[in-house]
Amino acid sequence: MFRTDNDDVDQHVSTTLPVGEEVARLLRVAHERYRNLDDGAVADYIPALAKVDPKLFGISACSLDGETSDVGDATVPFGIESTSKAFVYALVTNALGHDAVKDKIGVNNTGMPFNSVMAIELHEGSPRNPMVNAGAIATTALMPGASPDEQWTAILAGLSAFAGRQLVMDDDIYESEMRTNQRNLALARLLQSYGRLDNDPQEMVDIYTRQCSLRVTAHDLAVMGATLAGGGVNPVTREKVVSPQVCRDTLAVIATSGMYERSGEWLFEIGIPAKSGVGGGIVAITPGKGAVGTFSPPLDEAGNSVRGQYAIAYLSRAAGLNVFASAARDGLRDHRAPKL
Ligand code: GLU
Numbered sequence: 474m475f476r477t478d479n480d481d482v483d484q485h486v487s488t489t490l491p492v493g494e495e496v497a498r499l500l501r502v503a504h505e506r507y508r509n510l511d512d513g514a515v516a517d518y519i520p521a522l523a524k525v526d527p528k529l530f531g532i533s534a535c536s537l538d539g540e541t542s543d544v545g546d547a548t549v550p551f552g553i554e555s556t557s558k559a560f561v562y563a564l565v566t567n568a569l570g571h572d573a574v575k576d577k578i579g580v581n582n583t584g585m586p587f588n589s590v591m592a593i594e595l596h597e598g599s600p601r602n603p604m605v606n607a608g609a610i611a612t613t614a615l616m617p618g619a620s621p622d623e624q625w626t627a628i629l630a631g632l633s634a635f636a637g638r639q640l641v642m643d644d645d646i647y648e649s650e651m652r653t654n655q656r657n658l659a660l661a662r663l664l665q666s667y668g669r670l671d672n673d674p675q676e677m678v679d680i681y682t683r684q685c686s687l688r689v690t691a692h693d694l695a696v697m698g699a700t701l702a703g704g705g706v707n708p709v710t711r712e713k714v715v716s717p718q719v720c721r722d723t724l725a726v727i728a729t730s731g732m733y734e735r736s737g738e739w740l741f742e743i744g745i746p747a748k749s750g751v752g753g754g755i756v757a758i759t760p761g762k763g764a765v766g767t768f769s770p771p772l773d774e775a776g777n778s779v780r781g782q783y784a785i786a787y788l789s790r791a792a793g794l795n796v797f798a799s800a801a802r803d804g805l806r807d808h809r810a811p812k813l
Contacts, residue, residue: 479786485793490536490762497542499791500532503784504544513771513779516751521649522552525753525770531691532784534792535699536763539708543692550688551768552646554750555587555776557632557684558609559731560697563723564631565615567705567715571722577669578603578612582730582737587776588656590663598667604730604748606681607660613684614670614677621676628684635697637710640687646752647686654678689754691766698756698764708763724760733775743786744795755781759794 490496508530517523531547566574579601583592588606593599600608618624633640661674670677689697700707701724704717715723724746731748732739739747745765747757753770755778765788767781789795 478783479790482787482790485791490534491792493536493540493542496534496536496540496792497544499788500534500542500544502791503787504530504532506787507780507783508545510780510783511771513773515753515770516772516776519646519650519653519751521643521646522752522770525551527771529753530769530780531767532788533690533692533695533766534763534788535692535695535708535766537699537703537708537761539699539711541692541695541709546768547691547766549768550643550690551754551770552643552685552750552752553632553640553687553689553694553754554685554752555604555609556689556694556748556750556752556754556756557687558604558612559701559723559727559748559756560632560635561609561616561628561684562603562612562726563635563701563705563715563719564628565612566722567719568617569615571718574603574612574615575722577615578608580726580729584734587733588660590660593660593663593667598664598669600664600669602730603726606657607664610657610661610677610681611664611670613681614672616680621672621680625680625683628680629687631714632684632687632697634707634710634712634714635700636689636693637696637707637712638693640689640693642683642686643688644686647682650682650686651679654682657681685750691754691768694754694756694766694768695764696766698758698766702758702760702762702764720760724758727758732777735773735775735777739777739782743782743789744797745785745789746796747785749777749781751776753778753781755785757785757789757794759796762794765794
């Protein structure tokens with residue numbers, strides 16, 4: 474459950490991020506509040522992830538002006554994993570358009586774990602959602618390209634443009650995942666059996682695994698997120714990566730399903746569209762303001778970084794990032810409930 478431990482923090486409401494110095498201070502406070510929290514467990518179903526130091530903890534924020542603040546292990550690289558799904562979805566929607574991707578993949582929450590077979594079986598083979606593994610593999614397969622190599626090249630270039638630097642794969646994670654990838658392959662073959670995957674399942678799982686094995690930092694996630702917060706323009710490099718419409722679509726999708734089957738509760742308590750990954754990263758994006766990236770490997774049972782959730786919950790309140798929060802304006806008169 475999302476205990477947020479934040480009742481002592483005032484709900485700040487604003488239309489802009491606080492100025493850089495204040496953001497840096499809030500990041501330091503968040504880091505200090507939660508760095509000794511040791512709930513959760515490092516993902517171990519992918520052997521390479523089980524080796525990561527559970528003490529690592531970094532937080533980064535990026536504004537739409539490209540102003541960044543880092544605290545703790547914000548520049549330590551880790552596997553992007555499922556966080557890549559949000560950005561690949563954005564790239565594919567940018568290439569194919571809103572309706573094509575919506576019709577082929579769907580946008581509804583499955584309510585089931587990220588690697589569920591049942592979710593596909595219950596919906597006539599529809600992957601339902603681009604943030605679960607089946608939908609993400611199907612989304613990756615839609616990336617334009619004359620060959621799997623070309624598709625991968627386009628995905629790598631697009632994700633690197635989001636980050637504003639050339640991303641590279643972690644070969645150890647990639648090989649470890651490929652050795653233990655039977656379930657993803659089964660999901661891809663199941664989609665194929667329903668006529669929902671036109672490409673070769675093995676090749677598509679290979680590209681999907683590559684995208685999940687990319688090394689990023691919390692700082693990268695903040696810049697990538699801020700690109701989606703600012704209409705698709707990377708605020709650091711000023712490169713236009715995707716359209717504003719694609720940003721809106723992507724944020725809507727991650728709002729409903731970015732935090733695995735805890736997404737509803739996350740949105741209710743914290744109020745920021747976010748995507749997490751089993752590598753320990755979370756990116757939380759407030760449109761028009763900026764984004765926060767966190768990295769801390771121990772995860773809750775759903776697969777969300779525990780310290781990352783707490784840190785973002787704190788920043789949501791303290792920096793006014795909750796997209797649902799508004800301040801009361803002066804009322805003309807008080808509402809009176811009718812007398813019954
Ligand atoms: N590559 C991982 C998998 O397919 C990603 C899982 C995740 O981060 O949710 O299982």
